[in-house]
Amino acid sequence: MTQDAISSLVRRLDTAGQTKGLMKRYYTDLRNSREEGKVMAWSYGPVPFELMRAMDIRFAHLESYGAYLAARQGQAFLKELAHRSGYSPDICSYARLTQGVHMMAQSGDTSEVRPELLIPQPDFLVAVTSCHLMANTYDFQQRQLQKPGFCIDVPFMNKWADFEEAVAHVKRQLIDFIGFLEEIKGHSFDYDRLKELMAKVKEAAMLRAYCIKMSQTHPAPMTIFDHFICLGPMHVWRGTNESVEFFKQLKAEVEYRVENKIGAIPDEKYRLYWDNLPIWFKVGRLSDKLGSLGANLIAGVYTHTYFYSHEPEKIDLDDPVGSIARELCWITWAFSNVEARTERIQKLCEDFQIDGLVMHSSRTCQPMDIGQKDMVDAIEKRLGIPGVVIDGDPTDPSYYSDAQTETRLEAFIELLASRRR
Numbered sequence: 001m002t003q004d005a006i007s008s009l010v011r012r013l014d015t016a017g018q019t020k021g022l023m024k025r026y027y028t029d030l031r032n033s034r035e036e037g038k039v040m041a042w043s044y045g046p047v048p049f050e051l052m053r054a055m056d057i058r059f060a061h062l063e064s065y066g067a068y069l070a071a072r073q074g075q076a077f078l079k080e081l082a083h084r085s086g087y088s089p090d091i092c093s094y095a096r097l098t099q100g101v102h103m104m105a106q107s108g109d110t111s112e113v114r115p116e117l118l119i120p121q122p123d124f125l126v127a128v129t130s131c132h133l134m135a136n137t138y139d140f141q142q143r144q145l146q147k148p149g150f151c152i153d154v155p156f157m158n159k160w161a162d163f164e165e166a167v168a169h170v171k172r173q174l175i176d177f178i179g180f181l182e183e184i185k186g187h188s189f190d191y192d193r194l195k196e197l198m199a200k201v202k203e204a205a206m207l208r209a210y211c212i213k214m215s216q217t218h219p220a221p222m223t224i225f226d227h228f229i230c231l232g233p234m235h236v237w238r239g240t241n242e243s244v245e246f247f248k249q250l251k252a253e254v255e256y257r258v259e260n261k262i263g264a265i266p267d268e269k270y271r272l273y274w275d276n277l278p279i280w281f282k283v284g285r286l287s288d289k290l291g292s293l294g295a296n297l298i299a300g301v302y303t304h305t306y307f308y309s310h311e312p313e314k315i316d317l318d319d320p321v322g323s324i325a326r327e328l329c330w331i332t333w334a335f336s337n338v339e340a341r342t343e344r345i346q347k348l349c350e351d352f353q354i355d356g357l358v359m360h361s362s363r364t365c366q367p368m369d370i371g372q373k374d375m376v377d378a379i380e381k382r383l384g385i386p387g388v389v390i391d392g393d394p395t396d397p398s399y400y401s402d403a404q405t406e407t408r409l410e411a412f413i414e415l416l417a418s419r420r421r
Contacts, residue, residue, distance in 0.1 A: 010291035011264050013222065015250040016229045022242060023068065023232050030119050033058050039184060040120065044098070044138040045128035046306070046331050047152075048174065048324045050201060050239050052126075054194040055181050059126075060119045061236055063134065066097040069117060070280040070395035077112040078104065079396070093364045093396040095137045102141045124148040124184055126177070130332045131367065150180045154332045160340075163329060171325035178321075191320075197239035198320040205312030207247035208234055211254045212309060215298045216352050219263025220271065221254045224297035225287040226264065228278045231303065238308070269294035270416050271353055273345065275375070276360040276368045277302060279392040279400060289406055293413045297358060299348045301341060305334045338371035342378050349383055356416050357387030358409070363399035386419070388412040 033040040040058045043049070052059050069075040075093075078100025083089065085103055087096050104110060105121045124147050127138035135151060142149035152173050155166050178189045208230075215222050233246040257263070272290070274297045279286065290297060308315065310330055315323045333340055348354065357379060359372045376387035390408055393399040 009266060010223070010287050011262065011266065013226050013230075013250070013253055013264075015246065015253050016226050018246060018249070019229050019232050022237055022246070026232070026236050027068070027116070027119065030058055030060050034120055039123045042098075042122040042125045042138075042141070043127065044125070044134040045130050046328060047126050047128050048177075048328070049236065050194060050197050050320070050324060051174065051178060051181060051189075053239050054190055054197055055185050057181065057185070059236075060122070062098040062101065063094045064232075064236055065101070065119065066094040066395050067278070067280045069097060071283070072117065075100075075395055089396075089398070090364060092131075092133050092137075092366075093393050095133055096364075097395060098134075098137055098141070102144065106144070121145065122147055124150070126150045126152070128152045128154055128328060130154050130328065130335070133367075148180075148184065150177050152177060152328070154328050156336045157329070157333050158337070160333075163333060166329045166332075167322070167325050170328050171322050174321050174325055194320050195317055198315060198317055198323065200241065200244050201239050201308060202312055202315040202317065204234060204238060204243040204247045205308035205315070207244070207251050209309050209312055211247065211250050212299075212304055214254045214258050217258050218353075219261065219265065219268040220296050220298040220352075221257035221262065221264055222298065223264045223287055223290075224274045224300050224303060225278075225283050227300070227303040228280075228283055231306075234308070263296070265291050265294065265296040267294045268296050270296070270355045270413060272297045273348060273352075273354045273357045274300040274302075274360065275345070275357065275372060276300075276362050277365055277394045279360065280394055281397055282392070282400065282402075282405075285402070286405075289409060293410065295409075295413055299352045299354065301334065301344055301348070304348060305344060306331060310334070335368065338374060341371070342375045345375060345379060346382060349379060349385055354385060356385060356412060358412070359387055359389045361389050361391050363391060363393045364396060365394060386412075386415060 030040065038058050041052060043059050043061050049059055075097055078097050081103040082096035082099040085099060087099050104113065110118055125138055125142045126149065127135045129135045129151065138151060152170065154170055157163060157166055182189055230250065233243045237243040272295055308327060334344060335341065357376055359376060361369050361372060372389065379385050388408055390405050391399065
């Protein structure tokens with residue numbers, strides 16, 4: 001079967017195509033920050049962009065930048081720079097990319113990277129400790145660049161009873177971070193502006209949550225790959241009119257598909273769950289391969305838990321800082337506690353009528369891999385749903401094999417077919 005024939009088995013969302021233009025605008029604005037006299041930050045982890053946007057500060061989220069580079073085949077030189085500085089290939093590929101960006105900024109030699117992929121040096125740096133490796137990367141680069149920095153500590157919680165205490169701890173730090181931003185900008189923080197931004201965050205998040213829920217229908221109108229592509233408007237664009245309008249259009253397109261029983265996979269036989277980060281440089285090929293097998297990846301913790309998709313209706317516009325603190329703690333809880341993550345996967349399996357689990361074992365994002373096999377065993381015991389583990393990495397092609405991955409997926413679909421028979 002030709003690649004064109006395979007592609008015809010997956011119905012792409014027209015709205016998702018707008019993400020490319022939005023991300024291009026985002027990076028163009030970053031590149032123009034110096035000329036336009038804008039303060040710019042480098043950020044690491046799930047940083048509260050709303051607080052910086054309220055102060056008219058531009059921000060480069062370096063994990064998103066890693067995904068952007070990987071999807072555009074622009075990561076090789078930056079990883080080589082990181083390797084030269086002593087970074088092991090086993091370290092998080094996002095961290096290696098950000099180290100390459102840092103080294104390139106220090107040297108001033110940008111000849112090996114296409115101009116449209118570059119970002120300027122920051123005025124300050126900010127991190128969240130939800131991922132300790134990225135927080136350590138922030139610490140190293142902040143000292144090397146000798147720029148101001150702020151690190152927000154989000155504690156890991158062993159039990160749910162610790163959650164409210166963690167929220168209070170994070171909220172206190174966010175207030176301190178606002179004071180830090182006031183020093184950077186030289187004027188007071190505009191809390192009314194923050195409420196306006198959070199109202200747009202809430203509206204877009206509720207629209208996005210509605211679109212996610214629509215994939216509980218048969219056939220599902222979206223794939224997990226659609227959700228991956230649509231992360232940008234809810235991530236670096238959240239709090240803007242652009243984000244709200246994007247998800248209004250997405251909702252309309254998804255509703256049309258549901259009303260007319262148009263599935264993202266025309267011959268949907270199997271409904272699958274995806275665990276862990278995307279493999280950004282293989283989003284298209286994996287979508288096509290699974291489509292050719294009649295399989296639709298329709299749910300995942302990464303897309304269905306991050307970015308205010310967990311109960312966005314509870315965002316409190318009278319306490320925007322508290323709502324941000326609660327979201328940061330929820331993200332950390334959802335990913336750091338294996339039992340909590342297992343329960344979340346179980347609920348997704350029940351809500352979306354999942355037939356099988358596809359667990360992406362990310363070679364360099366080891367915290368996200370913790371407990372994967374235990375989670376597969378637990379879900380199979382509880383619900384009778386089997387799983388398969390595939391090896392890969394969000395941005396590093398050297399840890400991925402088309403042949404190995406596709407053979408495993410084919411065998412897994414055969415297993416699902418035999419069980420159904």
